[in-house]
Amino acid sequence: MQTLLRIAIQKSGRLQEGSLELLRESGLSFSNGKDQLKTQARNFPVEVLFLRDDDIPQYIEDKVADVGIVGENIFVEKQKKNQLIRKLDFAKCRLSIAVPKTDDYKSVQWLQGKNIATSYPNIVKSFLKKNNVEAGIHEISGSVEIAPGIGLADAICDIVSTGSTLLSNGLKEVETVMQSEAVIIATPELERAKQEILDKLLFRIEAVKKAKNNKYILLNCPNDAIEGITSVIPGMKSPTIIPLKREGWSSLHSVVDENDFWEKIDQLKAFGAEGILVVPIEKMIM
């Protein structure tokens, strides 16, 4: 029987789209009907399980799934036998403490003796311990932002991204407890054949992620600018130089990091680059 790597992803919610997109961009093709909870990739030895994100760490500990995609917040909270394999650069958010905006919050000591509503009791416990504060923890599984307004708690600890949920519930963010993003987690005891499948998948994910962080750049420049331009955009090994029909000019092709893209463009123009074209890269393999 063929060995399959079982990957658990969120059935619906904030992580679902990014998780499916990542698997599809890595070349996996599979169907996911609305009510389908399990599907096998047509062209890669992988089976995908669609689950509640909170349950994924336990399923991995129980070896029902081998690998999963969850928020780092869930990985840290659940404290299961899981290892973090790779951060994935999407579903970026933070876990924060928030209090009613009219409260006179000065420091973490404000929380002493208070009640905090949260879906993340373990993370909050260790945050309080680190800050030598004793407070009650009231665990609820959702709609946490409503808790202070209905007299359930004095403060909350929940996920914040834009801050608009806090704002519309009359709360202000006062402490960041952790930063989070989607991550791949796995059982620490993966059998060899499954490890090989995971390694292949990670290799593809690497290529997809690198490509997203880089752009292919083409420009024209006078030959005496090639040296300077190469120092700005050295590329993977070195830029490609193709002579233009026009005497003394070349076309230079390279790769540029998305993060310092605009700064580099200014430097290239200063060296005399013209007709700069920038195009997306689909996969990048070093």
Ligand SMILES: Nc1ncnc2c1ncn2[C@@H]1O[C@H](COP(=O)(O)OP(=O)(O)OP(=O)(O)O)[C@@H](O)[C@H]1O
């Ligand atoms: N506003 C946000 N911006 C960015 N990432 C977020 C945001 N809200 C949640 N996340 C991340 O996405 C994960 C899943 O969030 P979601 O709200 O879909 O969870 P859920 O309601 O617990 O879903 P489930 O029904 O699967 O239990 C969170 O654990 C967190 O890592």
Ligand SMILES: O=P(O)(O)OC[C@H]1O[C@H](OP(=O)(O)OP(=O)(O)O)[C@H](O)[C@@H]1O
């Ligand atoms: O800072 P913001 O941009 O407002 O995002 C934060 C909110 O997003 C998440 O909820 P989500 O919208 O996923 O709904 P849920 O409560 O159904 O999980 C999270 O639980 C917060 O409530």
Ligand SMILES: [Mg+2]
């Ligand atoms: Mg959940």
